[in-house]
Amino acid sequence: MTQYSWSQKIRTIKSEDFNKIRKSVEVLCRPQVISRAFAHASMNPDLEVAGLLIGPPPLGQCQIINKYMPCDYAIATVGSVKITPKDFYEIKKKIKPSEIVVGWGHSHPGYGAFISSQDYKVEDDFQAFYSDSVALVIDPFHPFNVNYGFFRIINGQVAQLPYRFLIGRLNI
Numbered sequence: 155m156t157q158y159s160w161s162q163k164i165r166t167i168k169s170e171d172f173n174k175i176r177k178s179v180e181v182l183c184r185p186q187v188i189s190r191a192f193a194h195a196s197m198n199p200d201l202e203v204a205g206l207l208i209g210p211p212p213l214g215q216c217q218i219i220n221k222y223m224p225c226d227y228a229i230a231t232v233g234s235v236k237i238t239p240k241d242f243y244e245i246k247k248k249i250k251p252s253e254i255v256v257g258w259g260h261s262h263p264g265y266g267a268f269i270s271s272q273d274y275k276v277e278d279d280f281q282a283f284y285s286d287s288v289a290l291v292i293d294p295f296h297p298f299n300v301n302y303g304f305f306r307i308i309n310g311q312v313a314q315l316p317y318r319f320l321i322g323r324l325n326i
Contacts, residue, residue, distance in 0.1 A: 179215040181288055181304045181317035187259075188302060190222040192294045195261035199295060202235035204228045206245050207257040212286045217256055218320065219288065223248065234272060235260050259290030267291040267303045269312045277307055288315065 187207065194203050208221035225241035237258065245255070258280060262268070268291060269277065280287035292302040304315040 179315065181217050181219060181315050182320040183219045183304070183317055184221070185319050185321070187219050187222045187290075188292070190224075191259050191261075191290060191292050191302075192300070194222070194224045195263065195292055195294045198230070198261075199263055201230040201232060202261050202263065203230060204235040204237050204241075204258060204260040206237070206241070206255050207259055207288060207290060208245075208249050208253050209256040210252060211254055212256070217286055217288055219256060219290075220253070221249075222259055222290075232263070237276075254284070256284070256286065257288035257290065259292065262291055262293045264295040264297070265293065266296060267293050267301045269305045273305075274307065274312060277305065277312075281307055 191205060194205060197203075203224065205222045205224045207219045208223055209218040210220075212218075223245045225235075225237050226244070227238045227240040229236040229238065242255070249255075258276065260273070262270075269289060273289065273291065277287065277289045280289070287306065289305045290302065291305065292300075294300050304317050306313055306315055
């Protein structure tokens with residue numbers, strides 16, 4: 155598993171370069187998605203938290219994530235979080251007609267960014283409804299560095315997806 159720290163070089167993509175890579179298996183994420191997820195997790199350091207990832211329908215094998223929206227009604231413990239139907243309902247009312255739920259994100263406070271067996275089941279359920287679903291796992295309290303990753307189940311196996319930060323507007 156790759157760990158990331160804030161001192162590493164941030165990978166970005168210019169909007170004019172987007173069409174060159176749009177057929178790859180990759181996540182293009184707005185930087186504010188990560189910062190909002192970390193802020194949400196930091197407000198609840200003793201519990202896992204969850205949110206929904208919002209973006210446009212995918213283009214080829216490229217998934218864009220524009221927003222992280224906290225699940226205010228999630229049922230959380232120190233080692234698990236359950237997104238409720240009310241979370242889906244409330245968030246769906248707030249997003250634009252051109253946007254969809256493209257995945258989910260949650261925290262692992264202090265124990266790393268990975269897909270647990272419980273997370274696997276949740277991601278598998280998300281992919282049953284939206285095959286291109288992406289799972290974001292963050293750990294803002296990791297003892298050595300802040301880390302996160304994007305994941306998807308591919309052929310029954312957990313795959314950590316490559317990602318870049320998307321800066322600027324897309325003209326597609």
